[in-house]
Amino acid sequence: MEKTIERLALYRRLLKNQSGKGNTHIFSHQLAGISGYSAAIVRRDLMNIGYYGTPRHGYEIKALIDCLNVFFNKPEVKSLILVGAGNLGRALIAYFIKDKTEYNLIAAFDSDPLKVNLKYNGCPCYSLEKIPELIAASQASVGIITVPAENAQSVADLLVENKIKGILNFAPVSLTVPESVYVENVDLALMLEKVLYFSVHHREGEKKNGMT
Amino acid sequence: MEKTIERLALYRRLLKNQSGKGNTHIFSHQLAGISGYSAAIVRRDLMNIGYYGTPRHGYEIKALIDCLNVFFNKPEVKSLILVGAGNLGRALIAYFIKDKTEYNLIAAFDSDPLKVNLKYNGCPCYSLEKIPELIAASQASVGIITVPAENAQSVADLLVENKIKGILNFAPVSLTVPESVYVENVDLALMLEKVLYFSVHHREGEKKNGMT
DNA sequence: ATTACTTTGTTAAATATATAACAATGTTTG
DNA sequence: CAAACATTGTTATATATTTAACAAAGTAAT
Ligand SMILES: NC(=O)c1ccc[n+]([C@@H]2O[C@H](COP(=O)([O-])OP(=O)(O)OC[C@H]3O[C@@H](n4cnc5c(N)ncnc54)[C@H](O)[C@@H]3O)[C@@H](O)[C@H]2O)c1
Ligand SMILES: NC(=O)c1ccc[n+]([C@@H]2O[C@H](COP(=O)([O-])OP(=O)(O)OC[C@H]3O[C@@H](n4cnc5c(N)ncnc54)[C@H](O)[C@@H]3O)[C@@H](O)[C@H]2O)c1
Numbered sequence: 001m002e003k004t005i006e007r008l009a010l011y012r013r014l015l016k017n018q019s020g021k022g023n024t025h026i027f028s029h030q031l032a033g034i035s036g037y038s039a040a041i042v043r044r045d046l047m048n049i050g051y052y053g054t055p056r057h058g059y060e061i062k063a064l065i066d067c068l069n070v071f072f073n074k075p076e077v078k079s080l081i082l083v084g085a086g087n088l089g090r091a092l093i094a095y096f097i098k099d100k101t102e103y104n105l106i107a108a109f110d111s112d113p114l115k116v117n118l119k120y121n122g123c124p125c126y127s128l129e130k131i132p133e134l135i136a137a138s139q140a141s142v143g144i145i146t147v148p149a150e151n152a153q154s155v156a157d158l159l160v161e162n163k164i165k166g167i168l169n170f171a172p173v174s175l176t177v178p179e180s181v182y183v184e185n186v187d188l189a190l191m192l193e194k195v196l197y198f199s200v201h202h203r204e205g206e207k208k209n210g211m212t
Numbered sequence: 213m214e215k216t217i218e219r220l221a222l223y224r225r226l227l228k229n230q231s232g233k234g235n236t237h238i239f240s241h242q243l244a245g246i247s248g249y250s251a252a253i254v255r256r257d258l259m260n261i262g263y264y265g266t267p268r269h270g271y272e273i274k275a276l277i278d279c280l281n282v283f284f285n286k287p288e289v290k291s292l293i294l295v296g297a298g299n300l301g302r303a304l305i306a307y308f309i310k311d312k313t314e315y316n317l318i319a320a321f322d323s324d325p326l327k328v329n330l331k332y333n334g335c336p337c338y339s340l341e342k343i344p345e346l347i348a349a350s351q352a353s354v355g356i357i358t359v360p361a362e363n364a365q366s367v368a369d370l371l372v373e374n375k376i377k378g379i380l381n382f383a384p385v386s387l388t389v390p391e392s393v394y395v396e397n398v399d400l401a402l403m404l405e406k407v408l409y410f411s412v413h414h415r416e417g418e419k420k421n422g423m424t
Numbered sequence: 425a426t427t428a429c430t431t432t433g434t435t436a437a438a439t440a441t442a443t444a445a446c447a448a449t450g451t452t453t454g
Numbered sequence: 455c456a457a458a459c460a461t462t463g464t465t466a467t468a469t470a471t472t473t474a475a476c477a478a479a480g481t482a483a484t
Contacts, residue, residue: 027461166408197285267432444468
């Protein structure tokens with residue numbers, strides 16, 4: 001189910017793109033082509049959310065986007081905050097501040113007095129004490145953590161205290177949060193390690209890989 | 213197997229950390245605790261690479277690190293390059309240039325003349341024409357792509373032509389490469405979408421989620 | 425020594441995910 | 455209008471991954 005949701009979010013983006021190009025219908029194998037998955041999995045995913053196409057015309061793009069919007073609770077745009085306006089944090093601010101229709105990044109927070117009260121790409125940076133106030137005012141429900149590993153847990157605790165329900169964590173630590181809070185860890189160093197590994201071991205043995 | 217390798221890379225990092233703290237042994241449940249996985253999965257993963265602990269003392273940290281180093285071909289440090297010294301690219305440069313013992317980021321490349329010949333955190337930025345020369349000289353085998361989506365495929369093609377064997381791609385497109393090249397896509401916008409979704413739907417129904 | 429514990433390695437079962445297959449259906453073609 | 459076709463929805467099968475279970479083995483306590 002989790003994998004399906006990841007793909008659905010991708011389909012949604014790709015379909016909006018296709019719609020922008022003036023296309024009205026799409027086949028499972030076409031969506032498969034642009035998404036990088038298989039046609040079978042596309043059909044199965046769409047079946048899961050209860051959207052039905054027609055054998056000869058495939059899927060109607062607009063209707064499918066609507067269906068995905070309902071699934072993802074759009075157009076309601078949930079508010080976000082980001083903690084840690086360092087190198088990575090600022091790159092993310094620059095990226096997410098752009099698309100107001102999808103993401104509502106309302107503020108960044110940093111413990112460094114030199115950063116407080118600055119604006120990055122128009123996004124205000126506050127001190128940590130402002131977190132309760134700003135979250136309450138904006139009803140933000142998701143937080144992005146881009147602080148050093150040693151401070152990530154305390155930041156997570158602070159976010160949880162203030163009713164944040166989802167965390168995208170870039171610090172290379174396993175966060176402890178209540179079960180009701182969803183955490184997605186993005187460990188970029190590990191991802192690079194994985195590529196380094198498979199750049200060597202990929203394609204050796206094809207179907208067998210000697211380990212089991 | 214893929215998931216196992218992701219975790220092994222994490223264990224390796226955590227164990228080096230533990231070793232630095234002076235610990236000599238560790239139990240599966242302890243490694244589970246700091247990694248965020250279960251003890252059963254830790255034991256199973258270590259079984260897979262053929263490392264054996266003892267019932268009462270658990271795993272000997274130093275020996276296990278050695279074993280993981282062999283598995284990951286360390287201390288041989290493979291060279292990397294990065295293409296696209298924009299907001300995200302520069303954040304990654306700053307991060308990966310730091311740890312010379314693990315990553316050997318030899319150069320960045322950008323099509324923007326204003327960026328060419330600058331240095332970011334000591335990492336030189338060249339024009340794209342220099343790619344063949346630099347890859348050949350450094351034997352770099354992995355490339356990080358942080359260019360806009362519309363240019364990502366042409367950059368990937370260029371890297372593949374120049375014998376890159378692994379790509380960490382941050383552009384939100386599905387790259388087409390020969391089967392012998394390994395690609396890991398990191399789509400940060402989709403990851404945020406996922407958190408937005410689960411910040412609402414997490415914990416609703418616990419074991420059941422209504423979608424079979 | 426014997427007993428009680430703890431933790432491992434490994435097997436077995438459960439769950440999750442992906443692939444393959446194909447009847448049903450609507451479309452086009454002759 | 456019937457035959458040929460392409461594509462869907464869905465089921466069945468295969469693979470991957472996780473969880474659970476427990477005998478074997480070493481350790482500590484008595
Ligand atoms: N930069 C990358 O490309 C990269 C790659 C992999 C992982 N990461 C991880 O992402 C995180 C951020 O990396 P970075 O390169 O941006 O680091 P950075 O040092 O550039 O930025 C960290 C920021 O967090 C702020 N900060 C520190 N403690 C804080 C606290 N308690 N509350 C609020 N703000 C606080 C600092 O003032 C700084 O602005 C780190 O955990 C790092 O390991 C970054
Ligand atoms: N910044 C983020 O946090 C973020 C988040 C999600 C996804 N991304 C993706 O990562 C990529 C980079 O994002 P960014 O924010 O750093 O963008 P950016 O515009 O800041 O940087 C892109 C860089 O690539 C360079 N470039 C463009 N075409 C090139 C080419 N053909 N060859 C070499 N260099 C080229 C540009 O000169 C620029 O320096 C994009 O694909 C973006 O969608 C970024």
